[in-house]
Amino acid sequence: MPGVDVTVEVCGMAGDGTIAAGGLINEAMSAGGFSVLGFDSYPAEIRGFGRCVTRSRIGDEEILAMEDETHVLISLNDQQSISRVPVLAKDSALFFDNNPPTYVTEEKSLAAEVDPETMLFGMPFSDLAVEAAGTDRGRNLTALGGFAAVCGVPPDFFRRVITKKFKPKGEKVLDANLKSFDAGYDYAKEHFAARLKTMFVEPERFEGRERVMLSGNLAIGKGALDAGLKLYFGYPITPATPIMEYLAKMLPERGGAVIQMEDEISSIGAVLGAGFAGARSMTATSGPGFALMTELITHGVMAEIPAVILNAQRGGPSTGLPTKTEQSDLQAAVFGGPGDSGRIVIAPTNVAECYAFTVKSFQLAEKYQTPVVVLTDFFLDNRVENLPMPEAAEDDIAGGNIFPDDSAKGSYRRYLDTETGISPRSVPGMEGFTFSATGLEHTERGTPDYSPDNHMKMSDKRHRKIQGALADLPEPREFSPGGKLDVGVVGWGSTFGSILEAVNTAQSRGLKVGALKITAIFPYHGDVIGEFMSRCSRILIPELNHSGQLANLISHLRGNDVVRLNLATGMPFPPSAILSRIEELVKAGA
Amino acid sequence: MKTPGRDLAKKVADIKSAKTFDVRSSALPTWCPGCGYFGIHQGLNACIRELGLPLHQVMTVSGIGCAGRYPFFTKTYGLHTVHGRALPVATGVKMANPDLTVYVVGGDGDGLAIGGGHLPHVARRDVNVNYLLFDNSIYGLTKGQPSPSSPVGMKSKASPFGTSDKPLNATLLALTYGASFVARLFAGDPRASPEPSLKAPGIRALRSSTSTPRA
Numbered sequence: 036m037p038g039v040d041v042t043v044e045v046c047g048m049a050g051d052g053t054i055a056a057g058g059l060i061n062e063a064m065s066a067g068g069f070s071v072l073g074f075d076s077y078p079a080e081i082r083g084f085g086r087c088v089t090r091s092r093i094g095d096e097e098i099l100a101m102e103d104e105t106h107v108l109i110s111l112n113d114q115q116s117i118s119r120v121p122v123l124a125k126d127s128a129l130f131f132d133n134n135p136p137t138y139v140t141e142e143k144s145l146a147a148e149v150d151p152e153t154m155l156f157g158m159p160f161s162d163l164a165v166e167a168a169g170t171d172r173g174r175n176l177t178a179l180g181g182f183a184a185v186c187g188v189p190p191d192f193f194r195r196v197i198t199k200k201f202k203p204k205g206e207k208v209l210d211a212n213l214k215s216f217d218a219g220y221d222y223a224k225e226h227f228a229a230r231l232k233t234m235f236v237e238p239e240r241f242e243g244r245e246r247v248m249l250s251g252n253l254a255i256g257k258g259a260l261d262a263g264l265k266l267y268f269g270y271p272i273t274p275a276t277p278i279m280e281y282l283a284k285m286l287p288e289r290g291g292a293v294i295q296m297e298d299e300i301s302s303i304g305a306v307l308g309a310g311f312a313g314a315r316s317m318t319a320t321s322g323p324g325f326a327l328m329t330e331l332i333t334h335g336v337m338a339e340i341p342a343v344i345l346n347a348q349r350g351g352p353s354t355g356l357p358t359k360t361e362q363s364d365l366q367a368a369v370f371g372g373p374g375d376s377g378r379i380v381i382a383p384t385n386v387a388e389c390y391a392f393t394v395k396s397f398q399l400a401e402k403y404q405t406p407v408v409v410l411t412d413f414f415l416d417n418r419v420e421n422l423p424m425p426e427a428a429e430d431d432i433a434g435g436n437i438f439p440d441d442s443a444k445g446s447y448r449r450y451l452d453t454e455t456g457i458s459p460r461s462v463p464g465m466e467g468f469t470f471s472a473t474g475l476e477h478t479e480r481g482t483p484d485y486s487p488d489n490h491m492k493m494s495d496k497r498h499r500k501i502q503g504a505l506a507d508l509p510e511p512r513e514f515s516p517g518g519k520l521d522v523g524v525v526g527w528g529s530t531f532g533s534i535l536e537a538v539n540t541a542q543s544r545g546l547k548v549g550a551l552k553i554t555a556i557f558p559y560h561g562d563v564i565g566e567f568m569s570r571c572s573r574i575l576i577p578e579l580n581h582s583g584q585l586a587n588l589i590s591h592l593r594g595n596d597v598v599r600l601n602l603a604t605g606m607p608f609p610p611s612a613i614l615s616r617i618e619e620l621v622k623a624g625a
Numbered sequence: 626m627k628t629p630g631r632d633l634a635k636k637v638a639d640i641k642s643a644k645t646f647d648v649r650s651s652a653l654p655t656w657c658p659g660c661g662y663f664g665i666h667q668g669l670n671a672c673i674r675e676l677g678l679p680l681h682q683v684m685t686v687s688g689i690g691c692a693g694r695y696p697f698f699t700k701t702y703g704l705h706t707v708h709g710r711a712l713p714v715a716t717g718v719k720m721a722n723p724d725l726t727v728y729v730v731g732g733d734g735d736g737l738a739i740g741g742g743h744l745p746h747v748a749r750r751d752v753n754v755n756y757l758l759f760d761n762s763i764y765g766l767t768k769g770q771p772s773p774s775s776p777v778g779m780k781s782k783a784s785p786f787g788t789s790d791k792p793l794n795a796t797l798l799a800l801t802y803g804a805s806f807v808a809r810l811f812a813g814d815p816r817a818s819p820e821p822s823l824k825a826p827g828i829r830a831l832r833s834s835t836s837t838p839r840a
Binding site: 265266268292294296297298300301302304305306307308309310311312313314316330331334338462463464465466467468469470471472473474475482483 | 652680682685694697700701702703704710713715716720722742743750
């Protein structure tokens with residue numbers, strides 16, 4: 036029995052309840068024990084004039100990426116859904132409202148546009164909802180009822196998540212929604228009994244394992260809370276805002292605070308001030324805000340102050356594509372700002388890593404007394420995955436501060452040039468260790484000093500310290516049978532899921548290929564990456580940007596002989612594009 | 626008139642031994658002889674001493690400019706930040722450790738030009754810090770360009786035909802923004818120390834009119 040791997044889409048106009056229906060599918064299938072990866076597409080404008088599409092990929096093995104093709108389309112508005120026809124798989128199922136049929140034009144309907152092999156399930160969504168609940172507001176749930184009946188999802192899973200979602204709105208609302216769902220379910224059972232398209236077959240899958248649906252942004256917020264975040268300073272920007280909103284709700288009861296500042300410059304300024312005074316603090320932003328922060332980030336590098344900055348990348352440059360995904364801030368994160376200002380940059384590749392890396396970033400910032408940039412992207416921030424509720428280990432939460440001991444009183448050197456470059460750090464309030472920090476080049480005592488030898492020495496101390504952080508950063512992870520490979524695919528961020536899926540498929544077709552996941556962007560494990568590269572006939576680096584920013588950073592490890600695969604589409608990287616490039620490279624090398 | 630070397634050394638020794646200067650650090654101010662900032666320094670030091678504040682519980686935050694160097698000249702904790710951003714940084718410091726007494730020092734370029742957008746927000750948040758604006762109506766560190774509080778018509782290398790921009794009034798701005806305590810002081814009168822302000826809660830904006838020595 037082949038495994039379950041189904042992509043379900045809900046498409047409608049804003050106001051049709053599209054996003055709500057997609058969310059219920061994710062929750063229901065997750066509760067059923069499946070792996071789920073969900074990603075919504077919506078316009079940047081607050082009042083959506085455009086269409087809303089939710090995509091849910093559901094499977095019984097770990098889902099790594101979004102798939103190109105859709106197997107089930109639930110259309111709440113045919114005029115919008117016609118744009119989805121090109122992505123429909125050959126034998127897909129289409130659910131649509133057939134009374135009155137929402138014609139795309141006078142002559143053409145959505146049902147007539149799709150491939151003839153598509154199974155059509157026309158149902159009177161609105162009529163059924165009105166009949167059952169007295170209002171057509173639940174017609175999205177009627178549609179879900181039809182989907183559940185035809186595709187083999189036990190109705191209790193939907194009923195349970197509908198109850199969870201609507202109970203807070205009162206019994207009346209809940210009852211109307213449940214009735215709307217049941218009406219669709221019963222109608223489909225009765226009318227489509229002869230031609231069910233069962234996709235979710237294994238009933239034991241529906242026992243339900245302890246999993247939660249979590250977006251990248253919520254995982255980041257929860258990670259920050261679990262790490263003991265005290266102060267969050269930020270400024271609204273897509274796609275990072277949900278982190279601030281989540282923390283605004285959660286942080287006060289834990290004795291912390293969220294302050295919405297007047298801009299991104301003041302946000303990072305306050306984060307540095309709080310870090311200097313010893314509190315765990317962070318900010319989250321996107322490319323345009325990050326650009327404003329760079330001067331103060333380098334101040335954190337120079338004055339050696341802990342700070343956590345999350346950059347949720349979106350399409351750029353400038354205002355760019357606010358609600359689209361891209362990986363084009365890598366160079367800004369690593370190099371942005373005045374001077375040689377090395378700082379730690381880490382990039383998660385999935386929701387679980389969003390949580391784990393956020394937790395770890397506070398400790399890294401304290402231990403290495405430096406700003407730590409966590410790089411995510413729109414796709415990673417907004418997609419939902421179901422996973423066991425992440426928890427942080429004691430070791431990862433533990434404070435990283437190294438304070439001076441009493442023997443240093445009176446002769447305290449804040450920037451003592453040690454072997455590791457790490458100098459014991461005092462915080463205001465500690466008696467006997469007062470000092471002034473500065474963005475000017477300074478001596479071990481912190482006194483401004485521009486002499487040639489001193490600048491060499493202190494630059495070296497700071498860079499030695501950052502390079503030393505490699506010991507605490509996650510090593511690249513290889514996915515391959517080992518040994519010599521025809522093609523090695525190297526990647527980072529949300530694109531890595533697509534890479535892994537493509538490489539898994541290529542391996543199952545007998546190709547000698549492998550993948551290398553890089554999460555420590557700076558400093559990076561040059562020896563490990565170089566060793567992998569030396570075992571591969573060709574190196575492929577797919578990235579969601581135009582110039583290949585990771586390739587720019589690491590291709591020297593391979594004598595610059597790497598093949599770039601760059602997409603600047605604003606969409607998640609399709610695994611199929613990577614797979615076909617792998618196959619081309621293997622063929623060319625044979 | 627030049628001060629002979631040994632007289633200067635004696636003066637420094639006197640300053641160091643005098644109890645009245647025990648808030649000062651061993652670093653000599655980089656300000657030009659005759660600068661009004663010496664008066665502010667003396668007044669604030671006296672204030673900290675008279676209030677009996679333990680120096681490790683005091684934090685001085687500055688931006689960039691001649692006033693930006695201030696933290697090096699005291700024995701408190703200090704943070705010399707980047708241009709214009711002392712107020713947001715001080716906001717973070719104070720929120721992280723409310724027990725600290727926080728002084729923010731900066732000039733008119735730092736506080737009214739590049740950092741002019743922060744004062745209203747620190748005021749509306751009522752952050753409990755003391756902001757001392759050293760208003761000498763000129764960019765001193767970069768050697769004499771007009772600042773937002775320079776008078777109309779001021780001639781300089783950067784404004785050879787005289788400035789046409791109208792000056793900002795820092796005191797009026799602080800009052801308008803709703804700072805909980807606003808005072809004008811004169812750097813030539815160090816005894817008019819900022820002490821009374823410490824009894825008021827919330828952001829305290831103190832504008833000290835001062836001067837820069839003319840070359």
